[in-house]
Amino acid sequence: MASPHIIELDDLLAPIAEDTPSGEDPRASASPNSTYQTLKRERSSARAAERKSVHDGDSQEADRHWREVLNLAPKLLREEAKDLEVASWYTEALVRKQGFQGLRDAFALIRGLVEQYWEDIYPTPDEDGLETRVAPLSGLNGEGAEGVLIAPIRRVPITEGQPPAPFSYWHYQQALDIQKLADEDARQAKEAKLGYGLGDIEKAVRESDDTFFQNQREDLDQAIEHFRACQSLLDQHCGIELAPPSRNILEVLEECRGAVNHLGRDKLSPANESEDSAPEAVEATGTTDVPANTPAARKALDRDEAFRQLREIAEFFRTTEPHSPVSYLLQKAVKWGNMRLDELIQELIPDDSSRTHYSELTGVEITED
Numbered sequence: 001m002a003s004p005h006i007i008e009l010d011d012l013l014a015p016i017a018e019d020t021p022s023g024e025d026p027r028a029s030a031s032p033n034s035t036y037q038t039l040k041r042e043r044s045s046a047r048a049a050e051r052k053s054v055h056d057g058d059s060q061e062a063d064r065h066w067r068e069v070l071n072l073a074p075k076l077l078r079e080e081a082k083d084l085e086v087a088s089w090y091t092e093a094l095v096r097k098q099g100f101q102g103l104r105d106a107f108a109l110i111r112g113l114v115e116q117y118w119e120d121i122y123p124t125p126d127e128d129g130l131e132t133r134v135a136p137l138s139g140l141n142g143e144g145a146e147g148v149l150i151a152p153i154r155r156v157p158i159t160e161g162q163p164p165a166p167f168s169y170w171h172y173q174q175a176l177d178i179q180k181l182a183d184e185d186a187r188q189a190k191e192a193k194l195g196y197g198l199g200d201i202e203k204a205v206r207e208s209d210d211t212f213f214q215n216q217r218e219d220l221d222q223a224i225e226h227f228r229a230c231q232s233l234l235d236q237h238c239g240i241e242l243a244p245p246s247r248n249i250l251e252v253l254e255e256c257r258g259a260v261n262h263l264g265r266d267k268l269s270p271a272n273e274s275e276d277s278a279p280e281a282v283e284a285t286g287t288t289d290v291p292a293n294t295p296a297a298r299k300a301l302d303r304d305e306a307f308r309q310l311r312e313i314a315e316f317f318r319t320t321e322p323h324s325p326v327s328y329l330l331q332k333a334v335k336w337g338n339m340r341l342d343e344l345i346q347e348l349i350p351d352d353s354s355r356t357h358y359s360e361l362t363g364v365e366i367t368e369d
Contacts, residue, residue: 002218003101007094012077013112022120023081035076036086042068043089047148069093082113083122088136092148099156100219100256107226110137114233130242134234138244146248153252158260160212161204164196169256172263175201205263213264220257224250240340250338258311310334 016023026036046065053059073090077083087110094102113121126132140149154173157166175198178190191197227249234243261268314330321327336344349355 002104002222003215005105006098006101007074007105007109009105009108009112012074012109013116014078016079016081021082022117022122023079025122025124026076026081026083026086027123035072035080039069039072039076039086039089042066042072043092046093066093066096070097077109081122082117082120084110084113084133085123085136087113088140091140092152095149095152095156100216100223103153103156104219104223104226107223107230111226111230111233114230114237118233118237130238134238134242134244137234141245141248143245150248150252153249153256156256158216158256158263159201159204159208161207164200165204165207167196167201167204169252169259171196172201172259201263205267208264208267210267213260213267214269216260217257217264217268220253220260224253224257227253247335247339247343251335254307254311254334258314261312262316307334307337 015021026034029036031037042065046062046069049062049065050059053062069089070093073086073093076086077090087106091103091106091110094106096102098105121133123132123135131138139147141147142150151170154170155168157168158172159165159167161167174194175191175196178187178194179198181187181190227246231243231246237243310330311334314327314334317324317327317330336347339347345355345358349358
C-alpha cells in the first residue's frame with residue numbers, strides 16, 4: 001500500500017478560468033514581487049544555500065527557501081497559470097521535503113498538466129520552438145550531465161532507524177564502495193572517516209518498520225509509472241528528437257527501488273498477484289505447469305519486471321561480492337536495454353565516422369547530441 005497523497009491533484013489540475021484554462025503567462029508581470037518572480041528567487045536561493053551548506057554544513061537556510069517554494073508553487077499553479085517550469089520547481093521541493101511520496105505526486109501532477117493543458121501550457125514556445133516549453137523538464141533529468149533532480153533522489157531516506165540513520169541510497173552507495181577495498185585496515189579507516197558502514201545500514205533496516213519499506217516500494221513503483229507515462233506523452237507531442245531526456249531519472253529511480261527491495265527483502269510482502277494469474281498452477285516448490293509460451297506465462301514476466309529482477313540480482317552481487325564485475329555488467333545491460341537504438345549506437349560506437357558508416361549500412365538514423 002502506497003503512502004497517502006500529499007497534494008490535491010484535482011485542485012491543481014482544475015482550469016484557471018473557463019475562457020483561459022491555462023491562465024496567463026506568469027512571466028508577463030514586470031513586478032519583482034509577483035508570485036512567479038518571488039518563487040524564482042526562492043528556488044535560486046535554496047539551490048545557492050545548498051551549495052554553501054556543502055562547506056559549512058548548515059542546511060537550515062536551504063530548508064527555509066524550499067518550504068517557501070512548497071507554499072508558492074501550488075498557489076501559482078492553482079490561481080495563475082499551468083506552467084511546467086513552476087511544476088518542475090515544485091518537484092525539486094517535494095522530493096527534498098517529502099521524499100518518494102512527494103516525487104510520486106509531483107510526477108502525477110506533471111503528467112496531468114501535459115495530458116490536459118499541452119496546447120496552451122507555459123512556457124510558450126519561442127524562436128527555439130518546443131525546446132523552450134520542455135526545457136524545465138530537461139533540466140530535471142539533465143542533458144549530457146546529471147540534472148537537478150538526480151542528487152536529491154539519491155538523498156531520499158531508504159531506512160528509518162536511530163542515528164546515524166536514517167540512510168539514503170547515496171549513503172548506501174558510499175558504504176558499498178568501502179566494501180570493495182581489499183585491505184581491512186583501509187576499510188576500517190574509511191568507515192571511521194565516513195561515520196558509518198554497511199553494518200550500520202543493515203542495523204537501521206532492522207530498526208525500520210515493515211510499513212516504511214512497503215510504502216517506499218509502492219511510492220517508487222507509482223513514481224516510475226507516472227514518469228514513464230508522462231514521457232510517453234511528451235514523445236507523442238514533441239517527437240523523439242525534441243522530447244526531454246529521461247534516462248538519468250529512470251536509472252536512479254530504478255536503482256533506488258532495487259536498493260529498497262534488496263535491503264527490505266525480509267520486510268516486504270510479495271507483490272500482489274493478479275486475479276487471473278492462475279496461482280493454482282504454482283506448486284509448493286515454486287515451479288509452474290503453465291507452458292512458457294502461454295499468455296499467462298508471458299504476463300507473469302513482462303519487460304519491466306524482467307529488468308527489475310536483473311537490478312535486484314545486480315544489487316545482490318554488489319553487496320555480497322563487491323569485487324566481482326557481475327553487478328556492473330548487469331547494470332550496464334539494464335542501462336543499454338532501456339536506451340533507444342540511436343542512443344545505444346552512440347555509446348557503443350564513439351567514433352563519428354564509424355557511426356556514420358553503420359548508419360548508412362543499416363538505415364538506422366542516429367541523432368547527434
